[in-house]
Amino acid sequence: MAHKKNRNVGIIGIGQTKHSSHREDVNQPEMIHEAVSLALKDANLTMNDIDCVVHGNMELFEMVHQPDMWHVLGTGAYGKDCIRITTGGTVGATLSCASDNLVASGMYDIVMAIGFEKLQEGHTTAGITNMADPLWFRKIQAGALTGSSAYDVEREFGLERANRASLTYRIIMDKHAGLNPNAHRAFGLEFSQIDDLIKSSPKLVGELKLIEMCSQSDGACCVIYACEKKAKEMSKNPVWIRDHITAHKEETFTIFGYNREFPVMKTHKFAAEQLFRRNDIKDPLNYFDVFEMYDPASWWAIDWLRDFFDMKGDEHLKLIEEKEIMIGGKMPINPSGGVIGSNPIGATALIRVAEAALQVRGNAGGHQIPTPVNHALASGFGGTMWTVMTMLEKELNW
């Protein structure tokens, strides 16, 4: 049983900037233009081929209202259909879903999605805090920083194992980022540093340490989507979008359970279950060849792996401890280095889709998985535990 779709949609072009905290050399539209040019070059197209531009980010990070107006200088949307759709940190993934919908509907043949953020132009943590209710929680929250995931893992598996799993995950991401020239942060960490980093890395909140939290980056990503007919005509290696799902959660911050008898349903788990059920994926851990996961901090990442793949007990920790999530492992997670490596928020979730697609195409470069990638998964995270998941396929055979 496949999810019904009016017509198939393929990714035919991918471009992203180098993600960095030092992009004083370009303004916002100029930075976007870099990604747009790279995507067009990748697809061997010009702006004349694009029917519609989809733009997204979060306005208050840079304090630009309806930025698609100014950014037309860099997006190339002049004279074209253009829409702006946003969610939260998920926005990049939402841009991908929207582009898929716009093409699949038959309304447009070729659509370009652009996600960007210049986080150095504002105060990121204050920007995130500004999403809370101004009447009360805004005065209490500390951005996206919380130690609650660490506490959850620690309570279940003990502090030492939890800490080591988190740092192992972190160092794997760093090693992946070292292979990806676009990654913002690649420190050259070694597994031998785990004990040292547990002690020396400054704590932000609870057990959440600076080394475990994602960066604040400037960067842009652009992905081009085409209908099946055009994708086959124009591209040697289109990557097909099979399905996507979005699940939001109420604003109230009951994101983990305070009592075993009152379990909290998680959006990641819910979205994954729904998506896999309607696509008849019985064993996702075996089905997918790579997973680009939105991992804002290593604690969340290790906890979420269990939700996405419906793993039992400590299977998820073992997967990390045995380094099966590394390139070459059983389920490579974030060959790109992930969000911990680069986080231009409005682009971040689109980069997950883009990087997953690069893996399917087989030309990701230094961080390409050596074995064939036929089925890829990408996730987005944002808001108060919102989820977007996207399934990519190499062949049109589901």
Place this chain on the structure above:
Amino acid sequence: MAEYWGIKVEDIFNTMKDRFRPDGAKGVDAVFGYDIKDEGKWKLTVNNNVMKIEKTDDLSNCVSVMKADGETFVGVNTGKVDATNAFMGGKVKVDGDMAAFGKTGKLFRKFVIAKKEMSTKEYLVDMFATVVPRFKAGESEGVDASFAFDLGGPDGGKWTVFIRNKECSVTETIEGKPSVTLEFNDAKDYVDFILGKIDAQSLLAAGRASAKGDINMMQTKWPVLFDKYKDPVGSSVPEQELLVLKKTISVNQKYATGPVMGKFLKGLKDKKIFGNKCTKCGRIQLPPREVCAECRVRAGDFLEVGPKGEVRYMDIVYYAMPDPLTGIARETPYGGINVLLDGCKGNETLPHFIRRDQIEKIQMGWNEKKGTRVRPVWEENRIGDIWDIKYFEIDE
């Protein structure tokens, strides 16, 4: 003493006095230590806008001590190494008061690497060594040519640059029959010509240089085939300064509270904490919401809960979070707590803060374990705001 990028660790310390910025030292009264691996220890004293730096063995009275190896230390101070990356990756460590150490960042002007002069010989070596990396293979489709350079004078020499099959190679001789040969009487003129200090026309006119063979190839093809040579000592044209426009944007707002949040906030004014209960599933929302998101129905009656309760979770926040409404950083560490107020169950907790000096004593509750009992401490003048509760404290 090892040198990094031509600079010794000592150079950084010895120039501190000249680089000191009294502006940046306002309100700083502290002793900082530097422990540089295999190089030694230094002590920096800052007091009353005056500084003193000394080499020492004793860093015991320092408020914080920075530890790094020589290369990292020089790199961070000269901008060759990204300071955040070095810190995050564990190459720079700070013992003691992290926040105090942060102030040293503003104490000094940046260390600027003195410009080193390069000799004609060094330039020639560099110019021909970078020919291959500067070659743009993509532009060389169908080009089969060789460019010879015959440069005279005491520093001179001979070179040939070959381009064939979209590949570039260089020899330190002149071989075969070059497509074009450039001759300079003095190699220094060639260096100045490449650096843009002198133009080709005047050299040719003065008879100090000549070209043989396919001159057109040299004039039109070479600039396309190769990236321009970059002067490693710095170009004669100053680099453009990248300006950053700094601006604080604020638009005043008046947030309506509505009948639901309004009731909650009014309650605080009267030292009462109101939640509301879903008519369908019975869960209590705290603070109250307009609807129960799970049942998608309008939330029902208000009911008073607490004011005392049990801590179920606490975040100890070390990160100096700026208050988004005032911009002032909160004092750290502080404890953000989720309290299960009396009359609530399960996940129906209220987030707030705990008294700062009690963080260490808080126990988080779970099924088998009771959390610390706490009570709200009310503000004297209450205005209907979440801060009408100053914080919670242990209920003893």
Place this chain on the structure above:
Amino acid sequence: MGKRMAICAVAQIKNDPEYRHLRFQNMLLECFESIMGQTKVTFDMEKGIRTIITCSDDVFDARTISNNGITDVVGAHFRGEEKMAQESINGLGYGMACILSGHDDVILFMGHCKESQGESRRMATNLSYDPFYSRPLGMDFQNVDALQARAYMEKSGVTDEHLAKIVVRSRKNAAKNPYARENKLVDEKEVMNSPMYADPLRELHVYPVTDWAYGMLLCCEERAKEFTKNPVWITGYGSCMDRYFLGDRDLSSNFSLKNAAKRAYDKAGVRDPKKDVQLFELSDHAAHQLPMWAEGVGIADEGKGGKWIDDGGMDKFSVNLSGGQLNGNPLLLGGAARAIECYYQLTGQAGERQVKGAKRAVAQAATGGAGQHQAVIVMEA
């Protein structure tokens, strides 16, 4: 899958200068409950609403991710929710994409804005310009609309008297619309004597600050009958982006609107809007935009806006019988207000404003200063 999308139900609260006693959550909840009551739609993962599209704005809400605080009141808990961050009319275009793609059968589309909350909407729209050049020069949507007004009036023979006539008529029409903002009826003299905001635009030439929220239920062709006996169909949508710098644009050219209209008309099979469409709702943020957009959608001749008004074009083509944006809708939501008026007309529920036998309507709305981005939808009974 079909080629058109149904609107099965609409809901709104009255446009108001300031809902002091309501948060936007309360405003949305009224609309949400109304849609649920009218249609009995569910949130079942197979047959019900899986996707909610909202429309709101971070700067006007003074909230990062303005859709974060409304998840519960739009029913989006554990469902998909995506925010149209441009003019709400584009939410209908995007809803159409979700449904025609097959990804969704049923979509809830909701929007809110409390323009009264911020100290100044001009401070908000000033932020839409680049911080280096246009922002310090004082560009905001009102000033830029005024530059456009000067250029357009010069070109099309539209005079201060014409603008006054448009405002007087807008308020008269709105008085017959129970959901319209309650404004004082004015005469032409009052309009022409109202304070100058940005020459040539006066206070009464510009839409007033307004709070509003709405909801709509969108559905695929096959299942529309489950929710209503009287669906209204969206058969065409098109949008277009113009250049950014004002000096790069001809402000009086209607470049983006003509493109957007053509794209929507082509999809809906509208050949001559003057004959094929019985009703037009245009988002006139300022009075001069009514004749200007009328030229753009093809019911007034190019450069003849003044004469078109003199010839009774506004009533002849049934333009803005709701009162239009000019009478007051929040900036981002005018397009939804236009579409809702068309829905009432096409289902015969427009009361005193009813256009007899209306079968096809056009709604238009713009995002940005001087209509930099334009979008048009075609609706049919």
